[in-house]
Amino acid sequence: MSTEKDDKWLDELISQSIDTTEPRFNAEEWKKKYPDAFQSILSRRAKPEPSGRSDILRMIFVHPIPSLSATAAVIIVVTGFLLTRNGQKPNGTTPEPQLVAQSPAKIVSMMSLRTTYQQGGWDALDRQFREILNTLGPGPSSLSMGQLLQNSNGF
Amino acid sequence: MQEPDTTLVEAAIDGDAESFTELCKRYYPAMVAIAHSILGDRHLAEDAAQEAFAKAAFGLPQLRRKGKFAGWLAAICRNAAKDMVRYANDRPVVIDRSAAATRSGQGDTAEVVREAINKLSAPVRELVFLRYYDGLSYEQISAVLGISQQAINGRLRRAKRKIAGYLRRQGFGEVRT
Numbered sequence: 001m002s003t004e005k006d007d008k009w010l011d012e013l014i015s016q017s018i019d020t021t022e023p024r025f026n027a028e029e030w031k032k033k034y035p036d037a038f039q040s041i042l043s044r045r046a047k048p049e050p051s052g053r054s055d056i057l058r059m060i061f062v063h064p065i066p067s068l069s070a071t072a073a074v075i076i077v078v079t080g081f082l083l084t085r086n087g088q089k090p091n092g093t094t095p096e097p098q099l100v101a102q103s104p105a106k107i108v109s110m111m112s113l114r115t116t117y118q119q120g121g122w123d124a125l126d127r128q129f130r131e132i133l134n135t136l137g138p139g140p141s142s143l144s145m146g147q148l149l150q151n152s153n154g155f
Numbered sequence: 156m157q158e159p160d161t162t163l164v165e166a167a168i169d170g171d172a173e174s175f176t177e178l179c180k181r182y183y184p185a186m187v188a189i190a191h192s193i194l195g196d197r198h199l200a201e202d203a204a205q206e207a208f209a210k211a212a213f214g215l216p217q218l219r220r221k222g223k224f225a226g227w228l229a230a231i232c233r234n235a236a237k238d239m240v241r242y243a244n245d246r247p248v249v250i251d252r253s254a255a256a257t258r259s260g261q262g263d264t265a266e267v268v269r270e271a272i273n274k275l276s277a278p279v280r281e282l283v284f285l286r287y288y289d290g291l292s293y294e295q296i297s298a299v300l301g302i303s304q305q306a307i308n309g310r311l312r313r314a315k316r317k318i319a320g321y322l323r324r325q326g327f328g329e330v331r332t
Contacts, residue, residue, distance in 0.1 A: 010315050013322075014287050017268035019197045022290035023204075025183035027176045030205055037209035038172065044216070045170030 160298070164221040175215075179208050182225060184290050185299045186232045192284040193236040193277070195269075203239055207232035225298040264327070271321035279314045286311055 031038045116128045158177065166174035183204055190203035210231050218227055272283055285296045286307075293304045300307070 007315065010319055010322075011287075013264070013268050014272070014283065014318070017265040018191070018272070018284065018287060020188075020284075020287045020289055022288065023184050023187040023197075023201055025176075025180045027179065030179065030208065033205060034209040034212070037212035040213050041167060041172050041175050041215075042170055044168060 160224045161221045164215065164218065164224045168215050168218075175212065178224065178228075182228055182295070182299070183208075184288050185225070185285060185295055186228065188284040188288040188291065189229055189232050189281055189299070190236040191288075192281040193233065194239060195273070199239060200236070203236040204232055206235040210235065223301070225295070226301045229299045267322065267325050267327065268318070271318040274321060275314055275317060279310060279317075282307065282310055283314050283318075 113125065113128065117125045120127075158174075160178065160181075163174040163178050167178060186204035186207055187197070187200045189200075190207075191197055191200035194200050194203060207228060211228055214231070218224065220227075272280055275283065282296070282300065285291055285299065293307060296307055297304050302310075
């Protein structure tokens with residue numbers, strides 16, 4: 001008998017002797033049998049990066065201890081308020097603001113006041129008001145009625 | 156067009172369960188064949204293959220060379236099967252290799268062929284199981300064992316010569332004719 005026929009005979013004999021039918025993988029059965037292994041794959045899924053704000057909100061609302069959540073909320077509100085206020089103040093490196101108003105008419109204009117506030121904040125506005133008071137405030141007490149009327153009537 | 160192993164492995168590492176399932180489907184027959192060559196029982200072999208996939212699911216992020224997935228999985232499967240043999244040897248219940256004979260209904264001839272296969276060295280026996288399991292391509296066998304197709308052919312030829320020699324010594328030459 002030829003080698004080829006020998007080979008074929010042997011192939012058939014081996015195939016018949018061991019159960020060589022193709023095994024099929026049952027994914028559902030495997031997941032039930034090894035839930036931890038399946039979960040270990042799912043746990044590696046990329047999670048979206050949480051924003052800082054949502055982290056803070058989660059800390060406030062999901063925290064198991066209510067008093068800590070409330071404290072955290074108060075701290076956040078106060079911090080936010082302070083940051084907002086600081087943001088409006090001029091920082092230390094900003095040059096000293098110049099007084100915008102040059103005359104009584106300009107001084108009293110809203111535009112002038114607003115510009116002063118924007119440039120120097122409350123301090124600049126305070127200085128501006130002092131200038132106004134110096135300019136428009138009461139005159140020297142030594143002025144007589146005649147002098148006052150002379151100023152008003154132009155003679 | 157079949158997705159390369161590397162792509163599926165990378166996706167599975169990133170948590171894509173479908174990619175991992177695809178890898179399991181692809182290599183399940185090979186893993187069962189490997190475990191069968193160690194355990195001598197088809198049902199236990201399927202258990203060992205499933206156990207190997209579970210271990211692979213946990214260990215996948217540690218796999219450095221993604222292209223060597225099949226070989227890595229085969230090593231896990233061999234260990235799982237050997238653990239089962241050790242476990243069985245520690246217990247009064249031993250793996251009954253003749254159970255397969257009864258199921259296959261081939262009687263004495265099949266038993267002698269199995270004896271011949273069992274006399275082969277473990278790596279060659281593994282190759283014989285891989286070669287004769289249905290649905291396994293040479294490419295897959297090559298990937299699992301990490302050897303070329305030429306090497307597979309050479310080793311198979313020598314293995315068959317040994318099996319044929321054993322059968323002749325048992326008087327099967329006469330039976331065949």
